[in-house]
Amino acid sequence: MTSRSSQATARTSSEARAVARTQTLLKGKDGIGTVRRTTLPGGLRVVTETLPSVRSATFGIWANVGSRDETPSLGGATHYLEHLLFKGTRKRSALDISAAIDAVGGEMNAFTAKEYTCYYARVLDTDLPLAIDVVCDMLTGSLILQDDVDAERGVILEEIAMTEDDPGDCVHDLFAHTMFGDTPLGRPVLGTVDTVNALTADRVRRFYKKHYDPTHLVVAAAGNIDHATVVRHVRRAFDKAGALSRTDAVPTPPRDGSRALRTAGKVDVISRRTEQAHVVLGMPGLARTDERRWALGVLNTALGGGMSSRLFQEVREKRGLAYSVYSYTSGFADTGLFGVYAGCRPSQVHDVLKICRDELDRVASDGLPDEEIERAIGQLSGSTVLGLEDTGALMNRIGKSELCWGSQMSVDEMLARISAVTPDEVRAVAGEVLGQRPSLSVIGPLKDKQADRLHEAVS
Template identity: 45%
Template structure:
């Protein structure tokens, strides 16, 4: 049994504070989460959530961009942020004694960013260069191409980073308006893990965010309609990078537990079926694996691989054969038992990192309204049966529902599934 010292408080303005005290470490990881991501962008706003993440590091009314970095780094800490499809997170890590400084800097960035017009113009160029780099990286680009194949014009099928055209059209006023609508207390939370008490964190959050007015504007979302589709983008390169998979289950759907086991056995690690069959036994690829992603109302199971054009068809044939076998026969008892042990081990080992703990607190609270205890997750995984996995495999690996995306120099005559 794992005892977790997780506490949650909601301030008067709706901002949530969640923490897990770990008294035997000397550091703390603190994050400010905002319940907004690329999914919530309107047609004329593509890339705005990611661009805001960039701009909040460019200076506030009392700190320059250099001050933001140096104040944290001068005490041995670090500061970072990321934008996802459904949320944004600004976070830092430092010695526990400097935790107040970390949260003060984060709050200053979020509440007092100047959005200086000159910095704004420069950063647009920076992000456009980031987009160009992304476009030149097919092993990254293919995942967004695949999402587009599955969900097409739905916001979940668009890249978080936006396009050069959409980012180039952003204005200071549009960014301010977007932040007024979405960066509000009822859609924000402060999460912390490490040697910091919940009481002190609540005091800090109250001082830094307590007077922030809440004017939450509902962020309407629609469930995407997934369609099986094949998309190929020709490009000169040494390898063809591909994704194969289809829609799965939401964050709150208990079928995500058998899916996690299925993913682990199929392509989740070096002992997985695909890794062994494609790479170890046949030497057809360096990279082959799978992963499952879950959102509020849907999910996605993806197999990724990279191989030479001359071996692409072989890799696809071996992959298709393995999927058909699993869909028909399910998994062996020994594979299921091993996967359950691997999942539990990965969860426990992840607790050794304070930033990992903080990420878990924030993500679980955003999606479930609470931090799901590890013992509860472990119990759900242990209850999964072979029949549960077979049912999920039959749904997830249905050839009629699978989509395929690939980038590279395709062999003459193409490649087929």
Template identity: 50%
Template sequence: MKKRATRRNNVAFFPASEQAAGSSRLLLRESDGATVRRTVLPNGLRVISEEIPGSRSVSLGVWAGVGSRDETDQSRGAAHFLEHLLFKGTHRRSALAIASEIDAVGGIANAFTSKEYTCFYAKVLGRDLPVAVDVMLDMTTQPLLAESDIDAERTVVVEEIGMHEDDPGDRAGEALDQAVLVDSPLARPILGTRESIASMNPATIRSFYRRHYRPERLALTAAGAVDHRKLVTMVRRATRDLDWAEATPRKLHRRISRRYRNPATGGIGWQEWSGGQCTVALAMPGLPRAHPERPALEVLNEIIGGGMSSRLFQNIRETHGLAYSVHSGHSAYSDAGVWSAGAGCQQERAGEVLELMLAELDAIVANGPYVEEVGRAKGHLSGNLVLGSEETSARMAALGRAEVATGELLSVDQALGRIAAVSVDDVSAVARKVLSAPPNVSIVGGPGRVRERKKIAALIQGGSSE
């Protein structure tokens, strides 16, 4: 028998597949009086709201459990392409009408695509929530996907790819994803490629939409000045004319077809870049979203490159003055993760920057973190968490990710508790686990001197200067 939540306060989150279609349930009660409720409509569409006392605005998101990892070789870039196309018009609204209705109430609307989900969002005053619900659901459930719009937007997406190619940091990050994730669908670029977008025909895009924008793959989340019952009524009204059959429970949640294990091979990749700076970046396998050591890894990341007091920032920028931008981060997915660090520097300093990066990683693996570093990192994460919780957009996004990606929803107090529970030993252990792997290095810069290439290659065991 599946384990269910047993308390109403700080109730454990559970998948919508365990909730009967047509029912509503209280999921969470925050210490500030906010309440999170979910209704699963008979067709499988999930409606989740967080009513926040005193809020005058509301953030709304329509989430689809589809991203670049769900594409085939023939549909690479389709998830992001659709993100653009759904703003081009519906059977009831033109692209101008979509923009005009949101502008007329002083709202904002946009969208983003990730490797595992897509979100269309808006922020309006609480009184204008009916407008936002109707517009956003109309966009995502009744798009025209006209051939003329597809051809016109194709050029826009190719321009976006070109902009991405002109950013050395983006190029380095994409190369590292491919190096670490190798044959996983997660390694695919979210935007697709110039070739895949140019060759994608309308039939492929429409088929991708019909397959993935089904009600059981969609969730609507709202946070702020929202009444749950009224929101559900708005959603029912906006979708009443759609030909949606009732969903079976087994279809309510996205399934990962197989568990992907990151290889740890290491190596160096070089990319030519005509700009004045050089990007030096490295990455290694991280941890999946639900991994029990992920909170410790987030603390470790803060220590290494998460802020101005981090080791990489202090050493590379403040002490040696080698770079302006220095950072690290961790991307967690359903069944994999990528930890990375990077800096922008002059080409002739690339070897020095990489050497300092590797030295800091070796040091924390060998000696662990200082007690004060762990305390400072936990304080930074906790402060950011609380500050973010004051934004309705952040709370709406947390609800959406819980529904279509993580399968876990924590109260602010619970999330703070997880951070507080991380010990120095926990950080030391996860440093040995993650940072001991051979790093994959990406250098995006000019042709460079042979001396620099040889120096960089010598820093990586088994590296090649070719």
């Protein structure tokens, strides 16, 4: 005789199968590179990319939450939570979690950014069911005990201290604060010593329940996998946790954000006894959805993306003023950053900044010659393809695309977009982005007179 609870379980399972929707987003050749999406009840999305020629698979879960979603008193909560999900579930201890993946020679990790968090495991294709079960268990069954919160607090404080000890890393956090001020985008992902010390298990649990609902999650897998098999294992794991019961739930759309505060002409200096002065000179960039991002990517490559770039040649090759000098872009939902980093001797910081500022001004007013743009297009195209040569990179691409754009773009389409960038588009975006008044962040042992002169670089 079947019990009522068994009948209810069967009915729920039947409903889950009925409402799951599968789409082929990108059709590969002979099944290679095919990207599919299944939307499960509860609003959980599962995207996969098939690559039968490899023997590995990478499985990840992306959460639509980052440090940008924290209030000032919750600073660092997203990153703290990332650590805590490895500390144990109702099924597994912290040792069980790590030992399960280590036992099959796999690797497991996570990272937190301003607008998302990702947990992933890379294993042999035959061990994919294990990876799915472990990572899904972490995301749905975490205990977040006070003892674990207290124990991990010390680890996170050490991570903050480690970052503070690396001025080449710390200066980028300083630059974000210089540009965005005391706003979620301007605060460090790790939080501060004070905010981390103030976090309790109860506050982190509430944050977890609010932001780790299936509607805010994207499951992504890439490698020698079968889409239907991945969906089946994911659905089973989430069903066990009771996370797919809301059959009317729909996925959360990509965030649009609210316009972030941006500054111009501001200079922030942290005096520290270091061998080098670490500087970032930059200005507002473009949002990640801005169609001009392709032209900005070409511009960034030409300016500071490699050994043949303008900044590398002028600062390092011709004058020997720095070992590391490069430019970069960061795109968020509603805004972005363009920055130039250099590490140099403190006595030469003004020379380096003048060269960088002169090059930015020159490119903003005169543009780049066609041959430099053509070379940058080739470099960007090649690095894009080479950067996707492993299953981890493929998982990152499809997971982030689904979470941040709600759509997928094939590698061929990406290459076509890069190749279609015209010199006029690059010159136009150079004038708009580089023509803005920059801001500056510096960490190093600068004397008072040197620090006072830094305003010359942004005037």
